[in-house]
Amino acid sequence: MSAPPNAPRLVRGGIVLVDPDTAAVLRIIALQYNPATLTRTLAIHGAGKDTPDRSEVLRIKGPPTETIKLEADIDAVDQLELGAGPATTSGIFPQLAALEILVYPTSAQLLANNALQQAGKLEILPMEAPLPLFVWSKNRVIPVRITDFSITEEAFDVNLNPIQAKVSLGLRVLTVDDAGFDHRAGSLFMSYLAQKEQFAAGGPQATLDTLGIRGI
Template identity: 65%
Template sequence: MNTFHNSPKFLKGGIVLIDPESGVVRRIIALQYNPDTLSRTLQVKGIGEGGDRSQALRLKGPPVETLKLDAEIDATDQLEIADGTATEVGLHPQLAALEILVYPTSSRLQSNNSLAAVGTLEIAPMESPLTLFIWSKNRILPVRITDFSVTEEAFDPALNPIRAKVSLGMRVVSVDDLGFSHRGGDLFMTYLRNKEQLASRSKGGALSALGITGI
């Protein structure tokens, strides 16, 4: 049997949750299969139409970047080797690991309910871990999950899902959202600087290619 030692190693995209204060990694979620497409939209933060002419070319801050992807999850391989978890509950653990990204913890909900019951007038909104979407070393993005939907496509005899597609919508959180001193803001600045370095490696064009000799 031939072994190709020089075959490239395919990386996985995924999501990492970290403590925003200490930077300790709380959970790593690697996608089982990389999605075929990753859609990105950048909404420019300009001054707007009809404003002061002196401001027409100014940017107010980083654009609002949103991402969308569809991730497939399949328990077929685990079922073939009689994996205990897959046999018992199918894909429930993998789906739950993704779904709790958009849930506050049950303990925090219970704590807030107890505070409200004793008459606490102001209860601080629940802060979640810092969520990072990682798509290679060139894209480590602090994000907030904005859309989440699951389509369960096949089930075992006990009605546990064994094949599913998860659609994720994410919004990149920048220094405008977090500030420069926040760990997420620092990661955003690293992402932006890396983007600038990549842009500097793009070869510039020539005016002749555009059919003109000067401007």
């Protein structure tokens, strides 16, 4: 059944991988179904310890550490009902693999580092991955690092290919404290922060009377 002509276009959340140097888009991963909820936690970076001295009680050292947690469902039911597509031979392995390689170095990187080790290279830098951007509408394009990743495979076809799964992702927002102002992640974070400030400024403003008091 086709969607009504006036139905709004469904925007999906997802992850975009970009080259941190050139900003070239390397890969786009759209979630099959938008999660029903996002859990966001902000850990504040106050100056000093839990009990700072009086001169620092209101000081903030930098942006808070923001973490995002979500659960995404993936299934091959529609494809299997039609009897077409890769789901008939491999289930949801392709969708899972597209997400899993976000936390793997590439095979080419592993082989290159192994070649350096075999050649007697004493110092080998850790392999650099593309920069992930968590996209949740045009108002949230956030540089992140994937910190937690788990998959629960819930159903299988007769060949034991997974056909239904739940993916849990934990993301940590990268700030200028993590990457600096000149890094692509830092500039994207500053845009994210500026947008927060614009939303805050454009929201409804309360008065003291709203709180039932006349003055402070």
